[in-house]
Amino acid sequence: MSLATDSQPSPAAQLTPERLREAYRLMLAIRRFDERALELYRAGEMRGTTHPYIGMEAVAVGVISALEPHDYVSSTHRGHGHTIAKGGDMRRMMAELLGRATGYCGGKGGSMHIADMERGMLGANGIVGGGMGLATGAALTAKLRGSGQVAICFFGDGALNQGILHEVSNLAAIWKLPVVYVCENNQYAMSARADWSVAGGDPAGRARAYGIPGVTVDGMDFFAVYDAASALVTRARRGDGPAYLVCDTYRYHGHHAGDPLNYRQRAEVEEWRRHDPIERMKRALGERGVLTDEAAAALDREVQAAVEDAVAFAKSSPEPSVDQLMTDIYA
Numbered sequence: 087m088s089l090a091t092d093s094q095p096s097p098a099a100q101l102t103p104e105r106l107r108e109a110y111r112l113m114l115a116i117r118r119f120d121e122r123a124l125e126l127y128r129a130g131e132m133r134g135t136t137h138p139y140i141g142m143e144a145v146a147v148g149v150i151s152a153l154e155p156h157d158y159v160s161s162t163h164r165g166h167g168h169t170i171a172k173g174g175d176m177r178r179m180m181a182e183l184l185g186r187a188t189g190y191c192g193g194k195g196g197s198m199h200i201a202d203m204e205r206g207m208l209g210a211n212g213i214v215g216g217g218m219g220l221a222t223g224a225a226l227t228a229k230l231r232g233s234g235q236v237a238i239c240f241f242g243d244g245a246l247n248q249g250i251l252h253e254v255s256n257l258a259a260i261w262k263l264p265v266v267y268v269c270e271n272n273q274y275a276m277s278a279r280a281d282w283s284v285a286g287g288d289p290a291g292r293a294r295a296y297g298i299p300g301v302t303v304d305g306m307d308f309f310a311v312y313d314a315a316s317a318l319v320t321r322a323r324r325g326d327g328p329a330y331l332v333c334d335t336y337r338y339h340g341h342h343a344g345d346p347l348n349y350r351q352r353a354e355v356e357e358w359r360r361h362d363p364i365e366r367m368k369r370a371l372g373e374r375g376v377l378t379d380e381a382a383a384a385l386d387r388e389v390q391a392a393v394e395d396a397v398a399f400a401k402s403s404p405e406p407s408v409d410q411l412m413t414d415i416y417a
């Protein structure tokens with residue numbers, strides 16, 4: 087479905103140089119944070135695991151850049167990118183990964199439970215499709231309160247086949263809720279290929295069953311993601327209801343840090359890497375005269391220093407004390 091209405095410049099064409107550089111910085115931050123998290127896992131410094139967002143940065147940043155700060159986001163087990171793009175604190179994230187009391191969940195939740203309610207980040211989620219009810223519920227509250235907020239529901243291609251997606255899509259459509267369902271089609275659910283496991287061949291086409299827009303974009307391209315997300319968020323905010331946005335993308339690394347990755351061909355990985363979202367963004371900003379190579383390198387150094395600061399903060403933080411064992415639990 088095309089959302090083009092007139093000959094107005096695209097939303098991305100209207101972004102200021104500052105906002106473009108900030109988007110680039112956020113994409114770099116996601117990559118460097120997750121590269122460092124992988125290193126810490128391999129060095130045996132992290133208990134549990136982590137699901138790297140590396141390769142998919144244009145999706146989180148493209149979509150979340152189209153939001154207002156008070157809008158909502160629900161996440162997945164692969165949640166670091168969403169949290170960083172929503173303005174999350176890398177110190178508290180890293181502390182959570184390393185099980186420290188200063189982490190987002192007091193060190194008791196780990197990578198898959200990071201939430202930041204003050205920033206509208208409703209939480210990562212170990213249950214595939216678990217964010218769907220959260221985002222839809224948040225959109226319902228926004229509608230009932232008349233707050234003008236929009237909710238984004240990020241989920242993977244594997245979650246396309248969870249039953250709850252049908253339930254929330256139907257309710258959101260009949261109640262015209264301000265929610266956009268963003269499918270991060272990174273081609274695999276663990277080792278299951280999307281082109282084998284997702285019936286019908288066209289995930290966005292499923293939106294037709296609910297009478298709502300379904301749009302597919304190149305999820306390795308910040309500008310394509312931002313333009314499509316802006317259009318869908320705008321129509322949701324003005325009361326026209328939900329939509330599906332499918333972003334075709336790729337995870338460069340394994341499903342999680344310990345994945346032996348014996349189910350895909352090296353040539354396939356190399357082909358996707360040729361479309362690297364960060365390199366493409368850097369080139370595009372260079373062509374627009376918004377970011378020189380020197381400025382890009384300086385930003386990278388700045389981001390890496392911030393990640394190292396987060397690691398130092400985490401390592402110097404205490405582990406949760408024994409008296410915290412029974413706090414923050416329901417039963």
Ligand SMILES: Cc1ncc(C[n+]2csc(CCOP(=O)(O)OP(=O)(O)O)c2C)c(N)n1
Pocket residue numbers: 162163164212213214215241242243244245246270272274275276341
């Ligand atoms: C309800 C449920 N079923 C199965 C799992 C096991 N599981 C964890 S991640 C995953 C694959 C998810 O794939 P996708 O939704 O495409 O997200 P991606 O990992 O590709 O980002 C599965 C099956 C789970 N955590 N929850």
